[in-house]
Amino acid sequence: MGQGEYELLWEGAASAAPRPGRGRPSGLTRERIVAEAVAIADAEGLQKVSMKHLADRLGSGVMSLYRHVPGKDELVVLMYDSLMSAPAPLPDADTWRDVLAGWGRCVRDLFLAHPWALPVATGDRPMGPGEAGWVDQVLGRLAAVGMPEGTGLLAVLTVDCFALGAVRPEIGGGESTGAFFRFLQDPAVASRFPHLAALAVAGPATNLGHFEFGLQRVLDGLEQHYGA
Amino acid sequence: MGQGEYELLWEGAASAAPRPGRGRPSGLTRERIVAEAVAIADAEGLQKVSMKHLADRLGSGVMSLYRHVPGKDELVVLMYDSLMSAPAPLPDADTWRDVLAGWGRCVRDLFLAHPWALPVATGDRPMGPGEAGWVDQVLGRLAAVGMPEGTGLLAVLTVDCFALGAVRPEIGGGESTGAFFRFLQDPAVASRFPHLAALAVAGPATNLGHFEFGLQRVLDGLEQHYGA
DNA sequence: GCTAAATAGCGTATCCCATACGCATCGATC
DNA sequence: GATCGATGCGTATGGGATACGCTATTTAGC
Numbered sequence: 001m002g003q004g005e006y007e008l009l010w011e012g013a014a015s016a017a018p019r020p021g022r023g024r025p026s027g028l029t030r031e032r033i034v035a036e037a038v039a040i041a042d043a044e045g046l047q048k049v050s051m052k053h054l055a056d057r058l059g060s061g062v063m064s065l066y067r068h069v070p071g072k073d074e075l076v077v078l079m080y081d082s083l084m085s086a087p088a089p090l091p092d093a094d095t096w097r098d099v100l101a102g103w104g105r106c107v108r109d110l111f112l113a114h115p116w117a118l119p120v121a122t123g124d125r126p127m128g129p130g131e132a133g134w135v136d137q138v139l140g141r142l143a144a145v146g147m148p149e150g151t152g153l154l155a156v157l158t159v160d161c162f163a164l165g166a167v168r169p170e171i172g173g174g175e176s177t178g179a180f181f182r183f184l185q186d187p188a189v190a191s192r193f194p195h196l197a198a199l200a201v202a203g204p205a206t207n208l209g210h211f212e213f214g215l216q217r218v219l220d221g222l223e224q225h226y227g228a
Numbered sequence: 229m230g231q232g233e234y235e236l237l238w239e240g241a242a243s244a245a246p247r248p249g250r251g252r253p254s255g256l257t258r259e260r261i262v263a264e265a266v267a268i269a270d271a272e273g274l275q276k277v278s279m280k281h282l283a284d285r286l287g288s289g290v291m292s293l294y295r296h297v298p299g300k301d302e303l304v305v306l307m308y309d310s311l312m313s314a315p316a317p318l319p320d321a322d323t324w325r326d327v328l329a330g331w332g333r334c335v336r337d338l339f340l341a342h343p344w345a346l347p348v349a350t351g352d353r354p355m356g357p358g359e360a361g362w363v364d365q366v367l368g369r370l371a372a373v374g375m376p377e378g379t380g381l382l383a384v385l386t387v388d389c390f391a392l393g394a395v396r397p398e399i400g401g402g403e404s405t406g407a408f409f410r411f412l413q414d415p416a417v418a419s420r421f422p423h424l425a426a427l428a429v430a431g432p433a434t435n436l437g438h439f440e441f442g443l444q445r446v447l448d449g450l451e452q453h454y455g456a
Numbered sequence: 457g458c459t460a461a462a463t464a465g466c467g468t469a470t471c472c473c474a475t476a477c478g479c480a481t482c483g484a485t486c
Numbered sequence: 487g488a489t490c491g492a493t494g495c496g497t498a499t500g501g502g503a504t505a506c507g508c509t510a511t512t513t514a515g516c
Contacts, residue, residue: 006411023463024511050502061466063504068464072503119347122396127408132421139423153427158442161393168350168392169385180355183234193360195367199381214386214446221449251492252482278473289495291475296493300474 008074009081009128028060030068034078038114041079046116049076080120081128083110090137096147097219097228100159103138104215107163108170115171121164147226155222162218166211236302237309237356256288258296262306266342269307274344277304308348309356311338318366324375325447325456328387331366332443335391336398343399349392375454383450390446394439 036057040049051072055062069075087110091102111118135156142152169177181200184190190197264285268277279300283290297303315338319330339346370380397405409428412418418425
């Protein structure tokens with residue numbers, strides 16, 4: 001997590017690219033590579049993103065990729081930030097509660113569409129321009145509807161943290177949760193976890209909609225603290 | 229995520245081990261292997277947990293490990309559930325708010341102590357007996373202080389989701405956040421993210437304590453919904 | 457045009473990893 | 487002590503990431 005990681009993501013953020021024009025022009029670009037890698041991850045899982053597979057898809061040699069990305073780990077970071085660069089637009093809203101609700105749902109939708117990104121998000125990684133831009137945008141919205149600057153970040157962070165955690169059980173259509181509840185039917189297992197088992201009878205139905213439920217509780221709590 | 233994954237984690241949960249006593253006794257055990265793997269992950273990161281490294285530490289041959297765990301992926305699942313099997317005990321509490329607050333802080337402490345576990349937790353994985361036991365325990369506490377059974381799971385889930393998301397920026401002492409704020413000092417970068425930059429001036433101080441802040445907001449929201 | 461500089465494409469070789477297979481080994485049972 | 491059932495593990499295989507260096511393609515300057 002050195003300064004180098006940041007240079008990778010942010011290069012050219014301040015200075016314009018020198019581009020001397022000399023030399024062979026590139027058919028491959030970092031953008032094409034990252035986009036194709038994201039496509040593979042979406043369709044087949046992050047595990048299947050190998051330099052070989054990626055190169056085959058792009059019709060290039062494996063080592064050519066290294067002219068555009070320093071390595072596999074860095075590629076994953078770039079993939080992640082590319083998701084954040086083009087998220088669904090935030091819906092319009094007149095109150096900060098609605099702004100935050102919209103934000104939370106956007107975060108949710110993003111990770112449901114790209115399940116591989118969740119473990120990446122929860123790993124150690126530098127903040128990229130895509131993510132920064134997205135956050136900056138919400139902060140702007142919050143300021144626009146009257147939330148005083150300086151209070152917004154904590155609120156966004158709180159909603160963001162919840163959304164990130166809450167989207168996990170939903171990935172895969174909640175299949176892991178369902179499988180577990182089915183497993184609890186076994187009396188020998190149920191006896192070891194009486195409280196869980198009691199809920200299993202009520203059924204996974206209670207579990208559905210937990211995202212909206214939790215989101216509203218979080219917003220309630222924020223409203224109580226900041227005033228509506 | 230088939231039934232097989234569950235058998236791995238739950239084997240012997242219902243039936244006692246047959247243990248015919250015949251054959252060579254095992255020096256290696258699944259417990260020893262998993263414990264050593266956790267030690268490596270804690271000290272050097274999950275990435276450094278390779279079958280070779282692990283075998284060297286245990287003083288055994290690489291392939292011996294496969295007599296006790298089916299493979300690397302399954303090992304990671306076992307590592308994760310072993311963490312959940314021996315978490316810090318929940319502090320005593322008389323109100324469900326305090327029970328949940330204690331639970332949230334336990335979750336936080338656990339992941340701060342084992343940062344590698346966070347991406348594992350957010351990946352697709354089956355629920356193991358350790359995790360189930362932990363959750364069952366909180367549900368029991370909640371019932372004991374008067375929270376009606378049937379409402380507890382959603383509350384626990386909400387707090388859990390928040391805690392899981394919120395612990396992420398704290399891992400590594402918040403160094404990634406700090407590095408980013410330092411990066412925002414660059415005027416060329418700051419101009420692209422005016423709202424973030426405004427906060428960077430106020431300093432990362434606002435960011436510290438965001439876990440407690442968010443946790444209290446979540447609990448406020450739950451209290452408002454369920455009554456104190 | 458011609459040459460040199462700069463840059464992209466990529467084949468080969470290396471090293472690390474997970475793991476299938478089969479043999480050797482060891483203890484308990486008969 | 488012969489057999490059975492389980493463990494310990496060396497070897498071989500197939501992938502993956504990537505360092506290195508050569509080749510090919512452009513443009514800049516003459």
